[in-house]
Amino acid sequence: MARAAGLADRGLDLVMALFEAPINAVERVTGKARMPYLFLAPNLVLFGIFTFLPIAIAIGYAFTGGADLLISNRPFVGLDNFRKLLTCDSYLVPGSCEESLFWTAIWNTLWFVGFNVAATLLVALVTALILNRAIAARGFFRAMFFYPVLLSPVVIGLIWKWFLDRNGLLNAFLQMLGVPPEIFLLDVGWSRFFVVVVSVWFHMGFYTLILLAGLQAIPKDLYEAAAIDAATPSRTLFRITLPLLGPNLLVVLILLMIRSVQIFDEAWVLTNGGGPGTANTFIVQYIYQMAFAGDLRLYGLASAASVLMGLVLLVLTLVQLRLGKKVES
Amino acid sequence: MSANVSAIGFFTRTRRAGRIDITDILSWLWLIGGTLAVLVPVLWAGMSSLKPEAEITRFPPTLLPRAAVQVEVQGFDKPLSLWNVTVDGEVREMAMVRRIGLKAQMVDPDNPGDPVSVDTRSISPVQRLTVATENYTDPLTRFNFLTFLKNSVFVTFVATLLTLIVNALAAFALSKYRFRGDKAIFVLIISTLMIPLTVVMVPAYLVIVGVGLVDNLWGVIIPTVASPTGVFLLRQYMLTIPDELIEAARVDAASEFRIFWRIVLPLTAPALAVLAIFSVLWRWNDFLWPLIVLSSRENFTLQVGLNAFQGEFSVQWHYILAMTFLSLIPVTLVFLFLQRYITTGIAGTGMK
Numbered sequence: 001m002a003r004a005a006g007l008a009d010r011g012l013d014l015v016m017a018l019f020e021a022p023i024n025a026v027e028r029v030t031g032k033a034r035m036p037y038l039f040l041a042p043n044l045v046l047f048g049i050f051t052f053l054p055i056a057i058a059i060g061y062a063f064t065g066g067a068d069l070l071i072s073n074r075p076f077v078g079l080d081n082f083r084k085l086l087t088c089d090s091y092l093v094p095g096s097c098e099e100s101l102f103w104t105a106i107w108n109t110l111w112f113v114g115f116n117v118a119a120t121l122l123v124a125l126v127t128a129l130i131l132n133r134a135i136a137a138r139g140f141f142r143a144m145f146f147y148p149v150l151l152s153p154v155v156i157g158l159i160w161k162w163f164l165d166r167n168g169l170l171n172a173f174l175q176m177l178g179v180p181p182e183i184f185l186l187d188v189g190w191s192r193f194f195v196v197v198v199s200v201w202f203h204m205g206f207y208t209l210i211l212l213a214g215l216q217a218i219p220k221d222l223y224e225a226a227a228i229d230a231a232t233p234s235r236t237l238f239r240i241t242l243p244l245l246g247p248n249l250l251v252v253l254i255l256l257m258i259r260s261v262q263i264f265d266e267a268w269v270l271t272n273g274g275g276p277g278t279a280n281t282f283i284v285q286y287i288y289q290m291a292f293a294g295d296l297r298l299y300g301l302a303s304a305a306s307v308l309m310g311l312v313l314l315v316l317t318l319v320q321l322r323l324g325k326k327v328e329s
Numbered sequence: 330m331s332a333n334v335s336a337i338g339f340f341t342r343t344r345r346a347g348r349i350d351i352t353d354i355l356s357w358l359w360l361i362g363g364t365l366a367v368l369v370p371v372l373w374a375g376m377s378s379l380k381p382e383a384e385i386t387r388f389p390p391t392l393l394p395r396a397a398v399q400v401e402v403q404g405f406d407k408p409l410s411l412w413n414v415t416v417d418g419e420v421r422e423m424a425m426v427r428r429i430g431l432k433a434q435m436v437d438p439d440n441p442g443d444p445v446s447v448d449t450r451s452i453s454p455v456q457r458l459t460v461a462t463e464n465y466t467d468p469l470t471r472f473n474f475l476t477f478l479k480n481s482v483f484v485t486f487v488a489t490l491l492t493l494i495v496n497a498l499a500a501f502a503l504s505k506y507r508f509r510g511d512k513a514i515f516v517l518i519i520s521t522l523m524i525p526l527t528v529v530m531v532p533a534y535l536v537i538v539g540v541g542l543v544d545n546l547w548g549v550i551i552p553t554v555a556s557p558t559g560v561f562l563l564r565q566y567m568l569t570i571p572d573e574l575i576e577a578a579r580v581d582a583a584s585e586f587r588i589f590w591r592i593v594l595p596l597t598a599p600a601l602a603v604l605a606i607f608s609v610l611w612r613w614n615d616f617l618w619p620l621i622v623l624s625s626r627e628n629f630t631l632q633v634g635l636n637a638f639q640g641e642f643s644v645q646w647h648y649i650l651a652m653t654f655l656s657l658i659p660v661t662l663v664f665l666f667l668q669r670y671i672t673t674g675i676a677g678t679g680m681k
Binding site: 012016019020023024027032033034035036037039040042043044046047049050051052053054055056057058061069126127130131133135141142143144145146147148150151152153154155158159160161162163165166167168169171172175176181201206209210258262264265268269272284287288291292299302303306307309310313314317318 | 353356357359360363364366367368369370371373374377386387388389390495496498499501502503505506508511514517518521522523524525527528529530531532533534535536538540551552554555560579584585586587589590591610613614616617621632635636639640646649650653656657660661663664668671672675
């Protein structure tokens with residue numbers, strides 16, 4: 001152990017020796033006052049190239065057509081991509097839209113967001129309330145619920161795919177109860193249901209943790225006062241716990257919405273890329289498909305869809321930041 | 330639900346030992362049910378990954394991995410399968426020579442004589458507990474698994490190292506200096522929190538094409554290195570380091586880089602550790618971005634490789650599950666050893 005630490009130290013010394021001389025040379029030229037710019041440079045260059053430049057490109061591309069990557073080779077088409085995405089006889093019927101897959105994806109995403117947010121919030125809240133009690137093995141349970149949060153979406157998709165397989169454990173269990181086996185992931189209703197189940201399973205531990213932190217910040221003497229006043233448990237919940245947890249609940253709600261809109265990985269693996277049919281095709285998958293899958297290469301259309309999605313996320317994030325500030329103060 | 334809350338704070342304190350309330354029972358049911366819901370699919374996949382190919386899709390499934398027993402019988406070229414056969418009222422293990430309709434020709438494996446004809450409805454295969462280690466060893470040699478693993482380890486390690494250095498440098502500048510535009514730069518960096526990869530993936534890919542890093546592991550690594558969460562976390566921590574230490578070092582004529590490397594960085598170790606844990610988990614589990622950037626098999630990371638596996642070999646669940654399980658092990662180990670730091674890190678910073 002000590003030897004490993006010694007080696008690590010020697011490694012760090014080596015790295016320092018490598019960088020120190022050139023950086024100190026810069027310091028001699030520029031003076032100490034300009035050094036922070038040098039320290040910021042790698043970060044800002046990377047942000048510039050991989051975050052700010054792409055935003056500019058996304059907006060630029062959204063107004064161009066064609067399949068060429070070079071923006072100079074792309075014809076300007078004005079609002080055509082947006083018009084294509086947003087032209088619909090009835091927005092409720094994806095089939096009546098020019099880009100019917102886009103609207104299918106939007107509706108799928110909206111349904112998913114609705115059910116996923118409600119289910120995750122409820123499960124996480126109940127779990128947090130229970131874990132906030134002085135219950136034995138609290139740490140164990142907290143860790144248990146949290147474990148899936150760390151797993152990879154691909155692994156989770158595969159594990160659940162196997163669990164829900166025609167020859168899987170769930171069907172074996174149902175057979176014991178006398179229910180005929182079902183190919184869950186090939187049924188539109190069941191597959192949508194299980195995408196939500198898997199998503200709740202995957203992420204609820206994270207939100208439980210945030211809510212638990214909020215619950216533990218509620219002053220204990222409030223409950224003691226309530227006990228002296230002989231308040232009923234439900235009154236304590238609705239008059240003390242939930243109002244004081246309110247800001248945290250709102251932050252969790254918005255965070256959940258932001259992340260649910262971006263559903264892709266686990267649903268992609270679980271449903272073989274959005275199936276059955278387009279039942280689980282979500283908006284990120286639509287963007288991915290337009291730009292990268294097959295030979296469509298509709299970068300303009302994909303960018304326009306990205307811009308629209310970015311605007312929605314921007315609004316949600318601004319709301320979240322507002323709420324976050326309120327929670328802190 | 331409301332009943333559970335009665336316990337918050339006061340109830341538990343006034344509870345006498347040995348008294349169990351209905352809310353306790355409900356809570357325990359919820360917790361145990363939840364634990365089972367987490368564990369059962371994972372453990373089920375783990376158990377299945379040990380089953381031989383022929384057994385894995387058996388329905389209804391067995392819990393433990395078992396396989397039909399094959400025996401070498403004198404006078405037959407190929408090994409024969411062993412069955413339990415009831416002959417003259419006693420159960421014997423016999424090897425099946427052939428099967429025609431409802432009749433099967435069986436021989437005694439130890440004493441092969443003329444085959445006996447028995448009714449197939451009265452026989453059942455002999456099975457033994459068999460762990461199919463080949464599910465784990467085959468893909469190592471046959472499906473580039475080691476290449477995927479090597480790529481994932483490389484991406485995770487290099488990206489984490491760069492993430493720590495690049496963001497620590499930026500955090501140092503933003504916490505220990507006052508300079509023109511410091512606030513604006515901080516706000517600019519934090520504002521990128523608002524732009525998830527999913528929104529910029531198309532143009533980010535075009536940038537990757539532009540800089541020539543398509544289908545290259547560096548194309549997976551570099552865009553993830555500058556992290557607003559990382560800058561924020563490290564800056565907040567560095568703000569707690571007393572400026573007097575830095576002043577003292579300047580008096581001793583230390584260069585700014587030396588101050589950063591020798592004083593600030595070691596003192597930021599706890600925050601660096603939290604960021605390192607998260608970076609490892611993010612990069613190890615990344616899927617969409619590597620899926621976009623990488624196109625040839627020898628460059629796939631584990632997650633992209635696994636996804637490709639299941640597309641191509643969708644019937645070979647014995648391999649898929651074994652690979653899935655192997656890729657799960659590092660994360661599980663990280664979790665087992667660092668669980669406390671991970672959960673407090675999340676509760677403190679709200680990052681995942």
